[in-house]
Amino acid sequence: LVITPLGNDAVIGRAVPGLRLAVHDWGDRIDFGAATIHVEPVHHWSARGGRDRRMALWAGFVIETAAGKIYFAGDTGFHDGINYRLMAQRHGGFR
Numbered sequence: 001l002v003i004t005p006l007g008n009d010a011v012i013g014r015a016v017p018g019l020r021l022a023v024h025d026w027g028d029r030i031d032f033g034a035a036t037i038h039v040e041p042v043h044h045w046s047a048r049g050g051r052d053r054r055m056a057l058w059a060g061f062v063i064e065t066a067a068g069k070i071y072f073a074g075d076t077g078f079h080d081g082i083n084y085r086l087m088a089q090r091h092g093g094f095r
Contacts, residue, residue, distance in 0.1 A: 003030060003037060007056025026059060038062040038091070042076035042083050062087065068095040 001020045004012060009023045024030060030037045044058035060073040060083070071087050071094045088094075 003032075003039070003061070005039060005057035005059035011056065024059075026057065034065065036064040038064065040083070040087060040090075042073050043079035044076055060087075062091050062094075064091075069093070070095050 001022060002012060003022045003024060006023055006025055009021045012019060012021060022030065024039045026039055026041045028039045030039070038061065040060045040062055042058055042060040058074075058076070060071065060076060063070045063072065069091055071084075071091070073083070076083065
């Protein structure tokens, strides 16, 4: 199962036909076994080619477990640290 932000399922589905995908928007929360995954905004324009800028949502993930929370921002711009501060406010501390 690949959890991906909106629009990226088209790219992934073409590359790996038949792969099981769960497509989510910013702010979505996915219960995944003993963990909860939060889909969160990051700063990126999500271009894969010359003509597809901003055609898919770019996202980071907060993985919440009994052992604590992990923030995975992925490929993102710093953008004056806005998203990092927002995640700390929204989710508290991280491991």
